[in-house]
Amino acid sequence: SQQGEEDPQALSIQEGENATMNCSYKTSINNLQWYRQNSGRGLVHLILIRSNEREKHSGRLRVTLDTSKKSSSLLITASRAADTASYFCATVPEYGNKLVFGAGTILRVKS
Amino acid sequence: DTGVSQDPRHKITKRGQNVTFRCDPISEHNRLYWYRQTLGQGPEFLTYFQNEAQLEKSRLLSDRFSAERPKGSFSTLEIQRTEQGDSAMYLCASSSLSGGLFNEQFFGPGTRLTVL
Numbered sequence: 001s002q003q004g005e006e007d008p009q010a011l012s013i014q015e016g017e018n019a020t021m022n023c024s025y026k027t028s029i030n031n032l033q034w035y036r037q038n039s040g041r042g043l044v045h046l047i048l049i050r051s052n053e054r055e056k057h058s059g060r061l062r063v064t065l066d067t068s069k070k071s072s073s074l075l076i077t078a079s080r081a082a083d084t085a086s087y088f089c090a091t092v093p094e095y096g097n098k099l100v101f102g103a104g105t106i107l108r109v110k111s
Numbered sequence: 112d113t114g115v116s117q118d119p120r121h122k123i124t125k126r127g128q129n130v131t132f133r134c135d136p137i138s139e140h141n142r143l144y145w146y147r148q149t150l151g152q153g154p155e156f157l158t159y160f161q162n163e164a165q166l167e168k169s170r171l172l173s174d175r176f177s178a179e180r181p182k183g184s185f186s187t188l189e190i191q192r193t194e195q196g197d198s199a200m201y202l203c204a205s206s207s208l209s210g211g212l213f214n215e216q217f218f219g220p221g222t223r224l225t226v227l
Contacts, residue, residue, distance in 0.1 A: 045218075
């Protein structure tokens with residue numbers, strides 16, 4: 001079973017717009033990670049945020065973490081057609097050693 | 112290429128046959144993970160190794176599944192007496208454990224299994 005839920009399940013935007021995806025989870029965590037997966041292919045790690053961090057940036061990506069609400073958001077600014085993919089959040093439980101994935105958000109960026 | 116590699120990339124088999132997949136992690140990574148992903152879902156954890164020791168197995172890993180990492184380098188995942196429900200993408204990932212910090216996992220391209 002999966003720990004979290006991503007919201008929305010699918011998102012369609014125009015190139016240049018910002019995309020925001022949300023993730024909620026259920027248990028205390030060590031860290032939360034976001035991954036991207038292009039159709040039928042492997043996962044690419046995007047960013048990791050630890051439980052004692054609240055915000056992190058990497059290029060056009062901004063991740064926030066609210067441990068009191070057990071939620072995270074991923075913002076992709078100035079989206080490009082190449083950002084079209086599925087995006088997954090994954091948590092590492094506080095006393096665990098594995099990634100627990102949500103079901104993902106399908107992002108489509110139209111050019 | 113110094114990423115995680117998996118072989119084969121695709122496997123089609125008949126129900127009841129045994130299959131074996133191989134994963135070669137990033138060379139300096141001491142942790143290796145196996146996940147299974149079905150269509151429209153996120154990956155689900157199966158098992159992980161730290162060096163050659165298998166430290167955790169999911170309840171998803173029935174007794175038909177076995178994984179090994181004999182020398183702490185590559186790993187194999189074997190499924191015996193395959194069933195149609197085993198059809199999925201099998202993903203391998205590796206990571207390093209440094210300074211007690213849990214770092215990001217790097218995933219291979221996966222092996223897509225189809226059981227007819």
